[in-house]
Amino acid sequence: MSASASGERAAVHRARLRVAVLTGVIITLLVTVVGGIADTVMTRAQSDQVWRELRYGAARGDLSSPPVCTWLFARGATPLANAPAGFPVESDMRRVGRTHEAVERTVRRDDTRYLVRTQVRADGKVVQAVFDLRFQLADRRHLWFALGVAEVVGLLAAAVTGVVLGRLAVSPLAEALTRQRRFVTDASHELRTPVTQVYTRAQLLARQAAAQDLPARHREGLTRLVGSA
Template sequence: MDKTRLVQARRRSVAQTAGAIGAVLLLVGALMFVLSSRQESRALNTELDQVLTMAEDTDDPPPGEFLARRAAGSETVEVTGSASPELVRVLGDAVERQPGRFDADAGDDHRVRVLVARRADGSRWAVAADLAPLRQRQGQLGIALLVAELAGLGGALVAATLLARRAVAPLASALTLQRRFVADASHELRTPLTVLHTRAQLLARRSRTQPAAQLTDQLDQLVADTRSLGDVVEDLLVSAASEHQPPPATVVDLAEVAREVVASMEAYAREVKVELRVETYGEAPIHGARTALRRAVTALVDNAIGHVTAGGHVTVAVRRRADRVAVEVDDDGVGLDPAEADGLFDRFTHGDAGPGRRFGLGLALAQQVARAHHGSIEVAGAPGQGATFTLLLPPRPSV
């Protein structure tokens, strides 16, 4: 629905922008046509004035023009010999008129422009010019302007399309980010809420048979889980506001993060009859955002638990590997097809095997965190032989 509306909005923007540009081009073209036509007409008038001023007889006018003269006191009108009978009539009538300029019909839709003048010796002169060349030039100008209008309109459509795409792109990006944030929030909040629900159920059962003093450790874990839930919400908001900003350069011990994640998800793992273990080999300090890293490790552990059958095992190991700090999440579950490895981190991608969700949004979020920390995630496994997801991050530089 959102995509359809964006397409409709883009099309309306293209139509409106192209229409406005087309209207401006049409107005400019019409103005150019009028001004050019007037300039051509004035040039013809100037030429007729010059012909009448310089003419000495009616025998040799410029091409396309015809002269008529009536001497003072004479009734005979001399006309250029090549003039047609209709043009002779027009020029004969013209020398009887007052000096001035007018257009006349010389037969067969043949329009001419006539200029009448009286000289100091009392003679009357008239010159007629064929308007066909002027009309032809005006027609050519009109065609040229029309072609230019069409080309301009085509350019306007292209420009309007590009502008509309640029204008709508931020809206589409905003809607995509909004949908991504909702999906991220739904996915990320599901695991902490499940852990909280499981722990609350266990506390509710044990509170009926055990004194409150014996539940202190589990209540503390419940408080820690609620704090973790708040961290997830805060991290999601920060991620939505500045997804491409680098993480803060604070020192984070990945071994401690792994232990926290395992402690937080241990009750949930027991509930689904999966043994969850953690192995650390000393401190593993890196620079990064603690909540985001916990988010990534939690996603990997949650993915592993979701693909291990009852009685299975998930092991989280933190160790040094060459020039990287590695967090290995190993399970003995349903495994994976190596051919699917490239697509495991696509958002909303699900495989075909396993009782749980198959490599969905959590892995995409984990990869996003890894890349933000200049790291990566490696995948190994085989169908029926479990899988290992390894988060590799650069260690903190030595001081």
């Protein structure tokens, strides 16, 4: 294989590789962007829903029978038996008792997070509502796991798609280079025979010129023609 043919093959291979890499990058970015948007939308929707339920529970919820994953504490009352450790947040209870202004916060405990709202009810009781976010956090982990799987599948699909697209996109270039190389080869072959014939005739004329004692300038011209062939 000639050096030019090897260079052409290398150029075609590089072009196919660029197409494959570009396709993989685009698909990866799309999966990442879609995952980020899905996570943001889900997190915001969950947060809004939980805060609505928490505010309703703090204002009107039954202290003895709170909703699932929610605990309600009244100032001065005995906490529920199944209440998570560290609740209620007494500092918030005292603050709300003094100011009568609701306080909301997020508390990290026991490898999870809790949303906490403390407020004064219409009957004057200071109530604190606590919501456990462990299930919402698990949903987010499941989402990111699914996105990770989708990312791997997307990369594999991108590799296959990139190879196919690379072949389709670069095939015209490879075919054009092949045709060009074939044309040059055929043209060289076609021109070789006439040139050989001219060279042979030039040699014959040079010998005849020497035998027939032609003028010196003619003999020199034929000699240069034979020497340059």
